[in-house]
Amino acid sequence: MKIALLGYGKMGKIIESIALSRQHQIVLKIDKDNQHELTVENLQQADVAIEFSTPGTVLDNINLCLEAGVPIVVGTTGWHNMLASVQQKCQDAGGTVLYGTNFSVGVNIFFHVNKLLAKIMNNYPYYDVQVEEIHHVQKLDSPSGTAITIAEGILDNLDAKKEWVNILTGGPTPEESAVTADQLLIESHRIDSVPGTHTVIYDSEVDTIEFKHTAHNRNGFALGAVLAAEWVQDKQGFYSVEDMFNFQ
Numbered sequence: 001m002k003i004a005l006l007g008y009g010k011m012g013k014i015i016e017s018i019a020l021s022r023q024h025q026i027v028l029k030i031d032k033d034n035q036h037e038l039t040v041e042n043l044q045q046a047d048v049a050i051e052f053s054t055p056g057t058v059l060d061n062i063n064l065c066l067e068a069g070v071p072i073v074v075g076t077t078g079w080h081n082m083l084a085s086v087q088q089k090c091q092d093a094g095g096t097v098l099y100g101t102n103f104s105v106g107v108n109i110f111f112h113v114n115k116l117l118a119k120i121m122n123n124y125p126y127y128d129v130q131v132e133e134i135h136h137v138q139k140l141d142s143p144s145g146t147a148i149t150i151a152e153g154i155l156d157n158l159d160a161k162k163e164w165v166n167i168l169t170g171g172p173t174p175e176e177s178a179v180t181a182d183q184l185l186i187e188s189h190r191i192d193s194v195p196g197t198h199t200v201i202y203d204s205e206v207d208t209i210e211f212k213h214t215a216h217n218r219n220g221f222a223l224g225a226v227l228a229a230e231w232v233q234d235k236q237g238f239y240s241v242e243d244m245f246n247f248q
């Protein structure tokens with residue numbers, strides 16, 4: 001498979017080495033310094049593009065792939081509010097987009113079990129729930145895309161919560177006391193070089209249930225992105241990474 005890498009930072013570099021180890025070829029590598037090389041013509045040399053850039057650049061990169069007719073796997077987070085419009089654009093263009101807030105197998109298992117757990121907790125209303133995420137200090141967005149997916153899994157299955165709200169510790173955010181009983185708090189922490197830790201916490205007066213995923217490094221995210229590219233390259237439409245898994 002010929003791959004265009006859009007974004008050659010921490011993730012782009014690991015994806016390159018995993019893709020090469022799986023006998024794929026990197027035909028285009030785009031970063032901030034060589035954006036002028038990101039043209040429809042250059043993109044069309046690739047079978048698929050893998051996009052891990054920044055919240056400010058991801059939408060232009062998706063649009064260009066749709067124009068070029070090249071399937072794109074998008075790992076960049078921080079554009080959650082544009083998801084519906086991108087889905088519509090993809091459908092209108094007859095293109096291919098696969099988006100995932102987290103490509104690791106472990107987190108996708110976590111997403112699935114999180115929904116089952118939320119459903120169970122409807123029967124135990126004396127537990128309150130919150131989500132906590134910890135990432136490295138270079139992260140541009142908060143809450144993390146993964147935390148948003150976890151929160152949506154809870155909101156879809158736990159009747160007591162109606163919307164999520166975010167507090168970034170150390171940032172200009174509302175007081176914790178301002179969070180109402182029907183709001184699901186996502187607490188974000190930025191610490192050193194943490195690759196990504198997500199915890200769902202159900203707390204009652206007598207005990208606490210913690211459901212936690214800890215990434216030890218970025219290899220699981222990167223392998224998942226390459227597997228997603230292999231999976232989607234001959235498909236058409238808008239997909240989520242969760243479409244790749246069948247946990248039934």
Ligand SMILES: NC(=O)C1=CN([C@@H]2O[C@H](COP(=O)(O)OP(=O)(O)OC[C@H]3O[C@@H](n4cnc5c(N)ncnc54)[C@H](OP(=O)(O)O)[C@@H]3O)[C@@H](O)[C@H]2O)C=CC1
Nearest residue numbers: 007008009010011031032053057075076077101102103221
């Ligand atoms: N879905 C998932 O499983 C995962 C998602 N992510 C997400 O992926 C994204 C990237 O993460 P990460 O690699 O750690 O971040 P990095 O900051 O290490 O890499 C992003 C790279 O994109 C470059 N860039 C800037 N502008 C453009 C452009 N127009 N086109 C292409 N590239 C550009 C940046 O260059 P410069 O530094 O010079 O600005 C930088 O090298 C983030 O949104 C992160 O949240 C991360 C891990 C897993």
Ligand SMILES: O=C(O)C1=N[C@H](C(=O)O)C[C@H](O)C1
Nearest residue numbers: 077101102139144145146196
């Ligand atoms: O920025 C990161 O590093 C990560 N971003 C993704 C997110 O926002 O959820 C996935 C992973 O947690 C690492």
